[in-house]
Amino acid sequence: MSAKRIGEAVGDSLATRCLEAALVSHKLAHAYLLVGRDEDAKLALATALAKSGNCRGEHGLGEFCDMCPSCRQVDSGGSPNIRFFGDSGALNIDTVDQFISYASVKTASGCLKVSVFRGVDFFTDVAADRVLKTIEEPVPGNVFLLLSQNSRRVLSTIRSRAQIMKVERSVTMADPGDVSPAIGPDTSLEVLLDFARANVSLSETVGRLLRMRSQNSPRDNAMAGLQTLALFMNSVLRARGKVSPLACVSLSTEPELARVNFVLDQSRVGLFLDHLGERLKHVEQNVNPELVLTNALLELRRITTHE
Ligand SMILES: [Zn+2]
Known part of the structure; x- marks a missing residue:
């Protein structure tokens, strides 16, 4: 079963x-x-x-x-x-x-x-x-x-x-008329992994997320980016064996997620997810999507670097 x-x-x-x-x-x-x-x-x-x-x-x-x-x-x-x-x-x-x-x-x-x-x-x-x-x-x-x-x-x-x-x-x-390459969860997770490993700067990461699906508006991309942050958090928990692995994340990505330097504190994870919900609302209410994404990534950085 x-x-x-x-x-x-x-x-x-x-x-x-x-x-x-x-x-x-x-x-x-x-x-x-x-x-x-x-x-x-x-x-x-x-x-x-x-x-x-x-x-x-x-x-x-x-x-x-x-x-x-x-x-x-x-x-x-x-x-x-x-x-x-x-x-x-x-x-x-x-x-x-x-x-x-x-x-x-x-x-x-x-x-x-x-x-x-x-x-x-x-x-x-x-x-x-x-x-x-x-x-x-x-x-x-x-x-x-x-x-x-x-x-x-x-x-x-x-x-x-x-x-x-x-x-x-x-x-x-996706709509068969959409000829842009498929963007799976691995692609957007890679962007966040690069950021978590400090390989890519904050502003570059925000830019990548805002341009992720070129046919979509920055606002839609920002909402997708925030939801990818929730997936990232979930995937790190799964990679650490807290819950079973996500079928949609490939085996090459999984070990990388397990290595993210990450404080697994339930209350911080919970707060982070709460804030993501608030941030989604802000984008919906037309707050500048770049600003909202920047703040979300700053919070992720604070958690991943033990600050
Ligand atoms: Zn059942």
């Missing part, structure tokens, strides 16, 4: 890796705003998160077996640990009431309860106000996934309280 990771189930993307890192380090945010046009990808991601958070199988943290009663309940729609509200269209206010009553029920110990709210783009002020009260003071064990097609349409009160993640197709499933 082989366990699955979230990324394997729904296609590797920066969002899945970021969620895996947060799950493994027990640092899930209360609320995530999952943004993207592919509604199926967002729903599949939610399902995989509910499975990983509740699987009873024998395997590493953040993985799931797809066979135990808990995983099967998620697939059959009968799991108490995941519920979907709304659809991708206009919002019915009764749905908000159902969401609030589901989210206010305590979870069984050790369970992760995933509340998925679709169509967050269509929230009115009244609906947003009521939902916010619930997501700001969650009952422990709850995580809220708010699904949006376009984050610019989401009320700023919601945007500012959720960690924003772009859910995009993985590189291997």
